[in-house]
Amino acid sequence: MGSGGSRLFGTLAQSLTSAPSAQPEPYREESPDRDVSEVDPDQLLRECEEALRRRPARPHRDLVFPNATVPYKHNPSIRVMQWNILAQALGEGRDGFVRCPLEALNWHERKYLILEEILTYRPDILCLQEVDHYYDTFQPVMAGLGYQGSFLAKPWSPCLDVEQNNGPDGCALFYRRSRFTLQSTAHLRLSAMMLPTNQVAIVQTLGCQLTGRRLCVAVTHLKARSGWERLRSAQGADLLQSLQTITSRGGGQGAAATAATPLIVCGDFNAEPSEDVYRRFSSSPLGLSSVYKLLSSDGETEPAYTTWKIRPTGESCSTLDYIWYTRSALAVDSLLNIPTEEQIGPDRLPSYHYPSDHLSLLCDVSFREEPHRLM
Template sequence: METMVCPMGGGATRLYSNLSSSHPLPLPSSSLDPHQPTDKNLDPDFCQEQKGSSLCPPDPDELLRQFEEALKDRPSRFHRKFTYSSNVDSASSSPIRVMQWNILAQALGEGLDGFVQCPLEALSWSRRKYLILGEILTYRPHILCLQEVDHYYDTFQPVLAGLGYSSNFFPKPWSPCLDVEGNNGPDGCALFFDQSRFELVDSVNMRLSAMRIPTNQVAVVMMLRCRSTGRCLFVAVTHLKARSGWEWLRSTQGSDLLRQLQNLVQKHTGGPVDAPSSDIPLLICGDFNAIPTEEVYRRFITSPLRLDSAYKKLSKDGLTEPEYTTWKIRPTGECCATLDYIWYSQDTLRVDAVLDMPTEEQIGPNRLPSFSYPSDHLSLVCDFSFKEKE
């Protein structure tokens, strides 16, 4: 199987370090969260014991080799290409690669989501974890925004920490994963960044409200400083309420997120969000569970934060979203829709490249997830650059 590796993300080329150094100090047994990281519950497939410490494979290429070996009997993964902006000077640019992805919580995939055309074997964690991490390592983003993460502590945090990523995770208050027998804890949103490219300035976990009433949806927001340019940006990851009939709730949740982000921008700039001095860009990634005609989409397009959707760059007119970011078959029928977005500050960030969507033929008649792809949502990957200050 041919594997394309894109040379992005400097921190992803480092050797793995001792994972125990990134673990928090142990808590008393009475208060220990069973899903918090310990040497005993790290995924053994990615770690080996050496002198009493858990060590992981030496580099991302070794991990990719392991993934290929573990999944050598499966169909080839999707081959996707980047569409580049016509005004990008690739020789002089040093873009920031961003990945947005609802990875499908393991408990939901096996227990509640009902993917009627997907074989149970393809939904097993022993297969899916290699596909998920393989997708991340293929594109090696500097900023990684994930939803439906329910294996944060035993897999994603330790493995990606060894690759040079720092992260924050915020679980849903009432995760549906907890209703599934044998679950691995609540699912939530996770935000990772490459420490060789960025340093953390601030981090905030937000519980989204509707009409001042807290809801079950959350967001993680970080303010990062780029080490090469010294410029800062805000990054947010969120996952809005699912299902039809809840459009009003998604709209109010989106409005609450925008309001809280405006407050953060004002806090760090000391002025109104639309003032000329407010030059700290925003990136907002998420599964909005909303098609482009929904009210929450309009709220983002018309926000004073002056946001635009990066994936419109794939269209010929630059105004149209992709036909789909998710394609699945459930007992209720087939769903093919655009629900996932990467929003960006159009005055201060430039979209240099966008990863295209696989074709219907690539996805196949049984749709997603599958032996080739581990989630019902497709990853979104974009390269951004800071615009020059005037």
Template sequence: MGGGATRLYSTLAHTLSSSGGSSHRVPLPLAHLERYQPADTNLDPDLCQGQKGSSLSPLDPAEVLRQCKEALSDRPPRFRRTFIQPSDSNAGTIRVMQWNILAQALGEGLDSFVQCPPEALNWSRRKYLILDEILTYRPHVLCLQEVDHYFDTLQPVLVRLGYSSRFCPKPWSPCLDVEGNNGPDGCALFFDESRFELLDCVSLQLSAMTIPTNQVALVMILRCRITMRHVCVAVTHLKARSGWEWLRSAQGSDLLRQIQNVVQTHTVRTSAGSSVPIPLIICGDFNAIPTEEVYCRFVTSPLGLDSAYKKLSQDCSTEPEFTTWKIRPTGECCTTLDYIWYSQDTLRVDAVLDMPSEEEIGPNRLPSFSYPSDHLSLVCDFSFKEDE
């Protein structure tokens, strides 16, 4: 990335860090960020033509999926994952995908996956694996972290598949330290426009003890076009690495507070004057195992949250054994860091996508030729309890 872009991001970071106070709506000049995103000339030109995808004709999801599979025909097959269904779904089911897709700059430059072949990390193939995963499950709501190819790939392709979206980059993204980077990574939230109407979107820079941090979140208020019910969806990516447990806890508390503030401004009242609670879905790479304080804060939150992926366990009380499995110079990491939280009083979990086996993942772990990220996608089907 050229010096002009680097100066832009440095100025942006300085502006955010000097604003002080608690979490706030981040005034990110995305139009300026977009200017520095190169066009992806390797992707099929019928899928992605520059950055103005909204002005192009719609795409057939089945055709895009076919093109992805054709581009990957010489690679090992993807994992075969099935849905575990605690109960029957209905026409009002909302499918949500949570996924840290692995920033391209980090995968190639900083994360050091020592047993992953360098060829498996090439964006020319990895982008097809990412699109293949998304289009296989066709979520109505898609929550992504470590997105550094938003403007040149994901947004232009997905907008032509009927998705609308917002992107919130980290103010001091480590991607910018990698030579040849594609800009800062951040969180992105996509929703199916045929299913939802956007009522509000808030971009947040999370704080710890009123001090702004490098972690961000997006919070959307959506209205379901089938049930006309409102739902609040949030996506975040908390601070990584051991030793930062206290910071993750503070960021999680700040996020919960900010979400509650957003929800309160969109309170729906009945004809009798009583308020109707807005269901919450909070997705993210929390970088926290289930015994960490930030996890406990979400479990005990007055918002009445539960973790959807506990439905995979027989007693519905424990998380999966892993959502990420990788090998770095420091050793092997197999643990659960990713979650989909939901309002257990107003939403019902209809189905949960299971995890691949150790044999399917393979001895070199993730990422690999058959999977583009070191984190596995989480996919859940929800329905409003009143619609049972």
């Protein structure tokens, strides 16, 4: 599995050369990504495939169309991808994936696997966690592909404890500039019991240029590890409170939930469905439902796993990642299925054929017709 010589980023050399060398302040509002040379995504995908020719193919995944879905022909779908991509510093330096060779984790090739996944599905909205190569890789590459990005680092990123790190990791949110206009951005540092924590969220309100409708999108990454369930619950409560305020703005006094901006929340919650933070989101006044429950026969059960790894402490197979949506205002037209155990392989994730210990989640959603538009 030697590293192959690659031309990747050959079409983006100018963008990467002009990428910022210094990272902005963590809570500073970012300027629009303008004056970037456009890149042909098909050409870039071919370059990724060429760079990865010595590696086994990524698991094949199919789109699933929920039986209850009604087509909304007048409202085109919006493709949303959620993914904890695994911070490079943590993958090589701290996470201890004992069955994954270090060669499989080198950034020179692993970044190609990440980009190949994104380019294969080409989301309109991309929500990422554990991003520690935002300014030198993802921001210039995604800008060249027509996306506007926003990044928020953790205040005390564990990546900084790793020698030869690339700066702190954090959350990133990208949207396609040809599809959306930005109406507002909130960079949040999540609190628990009124005390600031090390976890963050980005919330953006977007205007859909095809439908004239508004959509609020949030990305977050809650506290990891067992024993921190109460902290995760408090962080979730703090985020929900902020989302309630943001989505109801402009609705007037006592704005009804039906008048609020539809919401999508993506994240690595580090919480199984049995945890209190999951129950908080399921029962929130915002009317949220989890997209990936639609893969189950009863429509009420999450997948068996979204992350599967082997560390020195043992094997961990868990459901921690979610896409939440406002079920009264949005319809899920399709979603990407979960690879089987056989596809993942006996050494689990990450691996030569998959770049992260978390699986990407992806769905196509569309706006439901508003009642006043049906009259």
